[in-house]
Amino acid sequence: MKNSISQIKKDLIEKKISVSELYDEYLAKAKSGNNNSFNLVIDRENNISSINESQNRYDSGNPLLLDGIPLGIKDLFCTKGIRTTASSKILSNFIPNYESFVTQQLLNDGSIFIGKNNCDEFAMGSSNETSYFGPVINPWKNKNSQKDNLVPGGSSGGSAAAVAEGSCVASMGTDTGGSIRQPASLCGIVGLKPTFGSCSRWGIVAFASSLDQAGPLTNCVEDAAYILNSINKHDFNDSTSSNHQREDYLIDINNSLQKKIKIGIPSDYLEDVSDEILNQIDNTKKALSKHGIEFVDVEFKTTEYALSTYYILAPAEASSNLARYDGVRYGVREDGESLDDIYLNSRTKGFGDEVTRRILIGAYVLSAGYYDAYYRQAQKVRRLIKNDFQRILNEVDFILTPTTPNEAFKIGDKLDPISMYKNDIYTVPTSLAGLPGISIPSGLSKNGLPLGVQFIGNYFEEKTLLQLAALAEKELSFNE
Amino acid sequence: MSNNWEMVIGLEVHAQLKTSSKLFSSSPNKFGSEPNENVNFIDSGMPGMLPVMNFGCIEMAIKTGYALNFKINKHSVFERKNYFYPDLPQGYQISQFEFPILSEGYINIESGDNQKKIRIERAHLEQDAGKSIHDIDPKYSFIDLNRVGTPLLEIVSYPDLSSADEVINYMSSLRQLLMYIDVCDGNMQEGSLRADVNLSVRKKGQELGTRCEIKNLNSFKFIKQAIEYEFQRQINIIDGGGEIEQNTMLFDTSTGETRAMRSKEFSHDYRYFPDPDLLPVNLTQEQIDKIKPLVGELPQDKLNKYLDNYNLDKDIAKIIIAEKQNANLFEKMISESTVKPKFIAAWLVGDIFAFIKENNLEVNSLNDKTKDITDLLILISDDVISNKAGKEILPKVLNGEGKPSELVKELGLEQVSDFGELEKIIDGALLGEEENILKFQGGSDRVLGYFVGKCLKATKGKGNPKLINKILLERLKK
Numbered sequence: 029m030k031n032s033i034s035q036i037k038k039d040l041i042e043k044k045i046s047v048s049e050l051y052d053e054y055l056a057k058a059k060s061g062n063n064n065s066f067n068l069v070i071d072r073e074n075n076i077s078s079i080n081e082s083q084n085r086y087d088s089g090n091p092l093l094l095d096g097i098p099l100g101i102k103d104l105f106c107t108k109g110i111r112t113t114a115s116s117k118i119l120s121n122f123i124p125n126y127e128s129f130v131t132q133q134l135l136n137d138g139s140i141f142i143g144k145n146n147c148d149e150f151a152m153g154s155s156n157e158t159s160y161f162g163p164v165i166n167p168w169k170n171k172n173s174q175k176d177n178l179v180p181g182g183s184s185g186g187s188a189a190a191v192a193e194g195s196c197v198a199s200m201g202t203d204t205g206g207s208i209r210q211p212a213s214l215c216g217i218v219g220l221k222p223t224f225g226s227c228s229r230w231g232i233v234a235f236a237s238s239l240d241q242a243g244p245l246t247n248c249v250e251d252a253a254y255i256l257n258s259i260n261k262h263d264f265n266d267s268t269s270s271n272h273q274r275e276d277y278l279i280d281i282n283n284s285l286q287k288k289i290k291i292g293i294p295s296d297y298l299e300d301v302s303d304e305i306l307n308q309i310d311n312t313k314k315a316l317s318k319h320g321i322e323f324v325d326v327e328f329k330t331t332e333y334a335l336s337t338y339y340i341l342a343p344a345e346a347s348s349n350l351a352r353y354d355g356v357r358y359g360v361r362e363d364g365e366s367l368d369d370i371y372l373n374s375r376t377k378g379f380g381d382e383v384t385r386r387i388l389i390g391a392y393v394l395s396a397g398y399y400d401a402y403y404r405q406a407q408k409v410r411r412l413i414k415n416d417f418q419r420i421l422n423e424v425d426f427i428l429t430p431t432t433p434n435e436a437f438k439i440g441d442k443l444d445p446i447s448m449y450k451n452d453i454y455t456v457p458t459s460l461a462g463l464p465g466i467s468i469p470s471g472l473s474k475n476g477l478p479l480g481v482q483f484i485g486n487y488f489e490e491k492t493l494l495q496l497a498a499l500a501e502k503e504l505s506f507n508e
Numbered sequence: 509m510s511n512n513w514e515m516v517i518g519l520e521v522h523a524q525l526k527t528s529s530k531l532f533s534s535s536p537n538k539f540g541s542e543p544n545e546n547v548n549f550i551d552s553g554m555p556g557m558l559p560v561m562n563f564g565c566i567e568m569a570i571k572t573g574y575a576l577n578f579k580i581n582k583h584s585v586f587e588r589k590n591y592f593y594p595d596l597p598q599g600y601q602i603s604q605f606e607f608p609i610l611s612e613g614y615i616n617i618e619s620g621d622n623q624k625k626i627r628i629e630r631a632h633l634e635q636d637a638g639k640s641i642h643d644i645d646p647k648y649s650f651i652d653l654n655r656v657g658t659p660l661l662e663i664v665s666y667p668d669l670s671s672a673d674e675v676i677n678y679m680s681s682l683r684q685l686l687m688y689i690d691v692c693d694g695n696m697q698e699g700s701l702r703a704d705v706n707l708s709v710r711k712k713g714q715e716l717g718t719r720c721e722i723k724n725l726n727s728f729k730f731i732k733q734a735i736e737y738e739f740q741r742q743i744n745i746i747d748g749g750g751e752i753e754q755n756t757m758l759f760d761t762s763t764g765e766t767r768a769m770r771s772k773e774f775s776h777d778y779r780y781f782p783d784p785d786l787l788p789v790n791l792t793q794e795q796i797d798k799i800k801p802l803v804g805e806l807p808q809d810k811l812n813k814y815l816d817n818y819n820l821d822k823d824i825a826k827i828i829i830a831e832k833q834n835a836n837l838f839e840k841m842i843s844e845s846t847v848k849p850k851f852i853a854a855w856l857v858g859d860i861f862a863f864i865k866e867n868n869l870e871v872n873s874l875n876d877k878t879k880d881i882t883d884l885l886i887l888i889s890d891d892v893i894s895n896k897a898g899k900e901i902l903p904k905v906l907n908g909e910g911k912p913s914e915l916v917k918e919l920g921l922e923q924v925s926d927f928g929e930l931e932k933i934i935d936g937a938l939l940g941e942e943e944n945i946l947k948f949q950g951g952s953d954r955v956l957g958y959f960v961g962k963c964l965k966a967t968k969g970k971g972n973p974k975l976i977n978k979i980l981l982e983r984l985k986k
Contacts, residue, residue, distance in 0.1 A: 105556075106554075106555060106556045112555070114555070119555065122555070124554065124555065124556075125549075126549055126554070229556070229558060230556065230557075230558050231556040231557075232556050233555045233556050234555075234556060234785075236784070237783075237784035238784035264560065265558060265560055266558050267558065267559065267560055267561065267785060267786050267787055268785065268786075268787065344781060345781075345784050347590075347779075348588050348590050348599065348600050348779070348781070350599075351590060351592065351598065351599020351600055352553040352555070352597060352598050352599045353555075354592060354594075354599065356594050356597075356651075357552060357553065357597060358554070367594065367649075371592055391779060394590075394779035394780075395777050395779055396777045396779075399779075399780075399781070403781060
């Protein structure tokens with residue numbers, strides 16, 4: 029594939045292009061900023077030594093895994109010496125003095141950062157409209173209504189748009205309830221959320237610690253394997269980082285799967301779904317059946333509880349994770365007459381509406397008298413949801429679902445929070461279970477907008493999940 | 509009148525653990541550094557920073573579990589206690605709440621002439637907060653985050669204490685135990701051990717009253733003052749027809765009074781929930797068992813040993829076991845010499861401790877002098893030198909001015925113990941004392957003292973008094 033990491037590396041090795049030329053090509057697109065996909069584009073001077081070192085490695089014939097590859101980084105990853113805002117006013121002046129574990133791995137593997145991708149404020153949102161730096165515009169247009177600006181999805185909307193518009197080869201995103209997969213789907217690219225515990229959360233601005241997981245947004249499945257090879261490592265500094273044996277996800281990515289595969293399609297996910305979305309599932313099923321993959325209907329018992337469970341647990345954790353943004357030690361401080369005023373003013377003015385809403389929901393469900401009814405109950409339901417997935421994954425190898433219930437919608441169209449939350453209906457249950465999920469483009473809507481399907485695998489089975497996704501991608505590809 | 513009133517007290521004691529690094533970060537855990545010197549990105553609550561548990565704290569908690577007769581829980585959970593304060597950078601304190609690491613322990617304390625069992629409800633691990641300093645600038649407060657994340661073990665007793673003296677005994681027993689098992693340095697001035705006192709009053713035999721909590725007391729003196737003041741305050745309110753409000757109180761050390769900090773209505777809702785950044789602590793029996801041998805001998809074990817095996821007087825034994833370093837010094841001397849433990853103990857609590865006190869030393873500082881001390885004690889017990897000469901030499905030995913035998917020679921303090929020589933001196937001293945000899949033989953014991961003195965004088969104080977006594981008695985009885 030053109031612009032895939034393997035093709036770009038080949039071009040660099042064969043000197044069809046230099047690292048510097050490659051970088052400048054992407055930098056120019058990023059700087060044009062048509063879709064507002066970057067909160068910050070890194071100055072060229074800051075990357076010159078990395079570019080030169082990378083070129084030297086190519087010249088000496090020893091390029092690293094991601095050598096010279098221009099990447100976007102969601103503005104939720106702390107990057108040393110580079111402003112990191114979480115797209116929030118309260119962190120709009122924050123420059124970390126440390127590099128997140130995941131981005132450090134990407135740097136170690138030779139990649140070059142173009143800049144920090146716009147996202148929903150503190151990753152809270154499904155349309156990238158909650159960003160302090162303004163909404164991101166989806167590079168795709170509705171062919172029946174070309175003037176309309178559409179959302180890229182969220183919260184990793186800037187990452188998805190940047191990859192889709194070609195201002196970076198791939199971008200690092202984070203996924204708490206669908207924040208990688210949903211925007212990938214709406215922007216027609218690949219988005220992988222690895223198993224919880226695969227990639228260290230160290231240095232990522234926390235939203236909901238028990239759900240947050242870093243993952244790549246890429247042009248193709250193979251690129252996701254490249255990035256995963258770089259970032260999927262045990263980290264002692266993250267207590268929830270798993271220390272299981274990691275695999276090489278690139279080897280055999282394009283070979284057909286070793287064993288006979290059975291995929292479950294949850295019938296309860298497909299009730300009340302538009303024909304357009306149903307078609308995505310049918311097309312995928314047809315395409316893969318050709319390869320001898322078996323499809324069976326499965327049924328979850330807990331799907332209807334997933335969204336409410338998520339919107340209790342995630343805000344609860346967020347309400348506590350965001351307590352540190354108080355204007356005292358770093359970030360934007362709004363003055364006041366007393367300590368309480370400083371807190372009140374800094375946080376009232378520093379946080380946007382959606383973040384404030386979730387902090388309030390979170391504080392409410394944890395408060396005395398409500399804890400048992402909400403938080404404790406939601407934890408129990410989460411356990412049931414996990415068990416439900418385990419039950420089904422005992423019968424089938426993978427689960428196939430739509431990624432989103434709809435195509436990209438107009439900016440400003442979904443002002444009601446509940447209808448916005450419902451956009452994550454297919455991604456949230458996987459997040460609650462901690463399972464890996466990947467969204468790949470599956471076709472275009474009648475408006476000419478991309479739609480995606482999601483494959484869900486068992487814990488730490490990213491290797492076969494990527495192989496399956498690569499096979500489906502080959503069959504469904506519409507990008508070229 | 510407080511005669512028919514009694515106080516009911518429960519204590520929450522915070523003990524800082526003596527680990528080298530903090531509970532969830534690798535910053536050094538030490539007192540007395542420059543402000544904000546021992547602070548890393550985790551301690552200062554920077555975005556994206558994550559806690560990593562220091563297992564040394566778990567080991568110390570397990571040790572405490574053994575020493576305080578606790579049930580050591582295999583499953584415990586760190587939770588977040590959420591509240592805003594500038595010296596709490598994360599906006600929450602990581603603590604154990606629903607599932608503490610230790611539950612249902614007890615210790616025995618002295619109450620008057622009796623022993624009293626004080627039940628301990630639980631002990632849990634938590635992070636300490638930083639310090640806010642309000643008296644440097646009239647407008648601004650200053651924050652020192654060095655203490656942030658320091659490991660604390662909070663030990664919560666049942667309301668089994670019923671006087672200030674019992675509370676002091678309980679606190680000092682706890683302090684002694686924690687120092688013995690080497691988990692806390694016990695330094696109350698530096699805040700290594702602090703107590704919150706929960707106190708209510710009731711007429712004897714009646715239902716429990718409403719309690720008030722006096723926060724953060726860090727000396728025995730303040731604890732006693734605060735309890736006595738608060739006891740009287742509550743009685744006065746009830747006697748005046750009022751009711752006790754459940755308040756959190758501060759003790760003002762300058763006035764000796766307690767005053768309300770906040771009432772229950774304004775008490776925090778801490779919104780505890782399990783910290784999703786940390787896994788639950790799940791211990792195996794093997795991990796717990798492995799710690800047991802590290803607990804070592806506890807004060808009560810030592811007391812029994814000193815009384816039964818070494819025949820010490822109880823008062824002396826108690827002075828020695830009061831601090832582990834005393835006991836260590838004592839036992840080192842026993843193991844290194846053949847001197848009788850009782851003799852060593854008498855010198856230890858007498859002249860040796862006096863020397864330590866006079867010179868403001870740590871007991872530990874004498875650990876490398878034990879051989880010299882016991883050499884000196886051997887010279888005394890073997891009658892090579894007199895007790896008095898021993899007292900004279902001891903400070904020089906402890907100051908490292910020389911070996912005891914050299915000092916004895918140098919100062920000419922060796923006793924005359926040569927039988928023949930002493931006989932000659934005694935015979936000389938008895939010349940012309942016929943009248944007194946008759947008095948002695950007539951039953952006047954006082955005369956013996958006179959003769960001993962005379963003989964000692966004749967030896968210039970170096971004569972072995974025991975021998976002189978013996979020879980004198982032989983001569984006089986003839």
